[in-house]
Amino acid sequence: MIVVTGATGNVGGQVVALLTAAGERVTAVSRRTAELPEGVRHVRADLDDPAGLKDAFDGADALFLLVAGQDPRAILDAARAGGVRRVVLLSSQGAGTRPEFYRHPAAFEDAVRRSGLEWTILRPGGFHSNAYAWAESIRGGRTAAAPFGDTGLPTIDPADIAEVAATVLREDGHAGRVYELTGPALTTPRERAAAIGAAVGTPVRFAEQTREEARAQMLQFMPEQVVEGTLAILGEPTDAERQVSPDVERVLGRAPRSFADWAGRNVAAFR
């Protein structure tokens, strides 16, 4: 049995669907109730309360863990006690490139490495699905606002992250690996807005925000340290952050999906 945390999220929801379709027994964990495929067991629990995870881990073999809660060691101890032998951590590119800002994912990586479990770490860069932040302004006013409009980054499709995770959870040969997960090409925010316009069939105007405007907006839903790290990546990416990684193709045997492909599949959010 495989335990999937973050089961109501962009990545976790698709990990649950892929594992179920492959015939695995799945326990989905989230704080909210979730719409799940038939046969999936749901345990409502908070990663901030590792004792409450006992029921979820009982009889589990593997765990898909996301960075949430304050005590990764206690989560991993509870997992091991329940029978988990393999853990796949959804970390973040920033844990490798900017650990001074991404301390929380870096602490989870450290705990996973020391857990005594067979581990694999996934380090995605920015998600294609961060463009959902534009859904309302595109639906209402055909406008997308972002800072650093002409700085390219190789954002990734959350569906590809989920497929890599589901593969690594089920397949041997990935122990002790850190996979850097990116899309197939650099795209700028301006190009992503245009790709959504093309998918919707009406042009989308790109409005460049100042760094301060973007910072104020991001502080509403992210801790300050992560906001600073994210702005640094968006505005002044290092060579490593701009690098298109071969790891999705290495694991899946196919190229990662483009932003335009994601926009086409998610066009309903922008109409």
Ligand SMILES: NC(=O)c1ccc[n+]([C@@H]2O[C@H](COP(=O)([O-])OP(=O)(O)OC[C@H]3O[C@@H](n4cnc5c(N)ncnc54)[C@H](OP(=O)(O)O)[C@@H]3O)[C@@H](O)[C@H]2O)c1
């Ligand atoms: N977006 C990016 O560009 C990016 C880049 C690199 C890494 N990441 C990482 O990828 C992760 C997943 O992204 P996503 O887009 O799938 O996220 P998402 O759609 O926001 O989903 C987050 C999930 O985490 C669950 N969750 C949050 N806190 C929890 C807690 N204390 N206990 C139990 N469950 C908790 C939420 O479920 P409930 O609310 O129902 O509990 C939800 O299912 C992020 O958390 C981030 O660490 C994101």
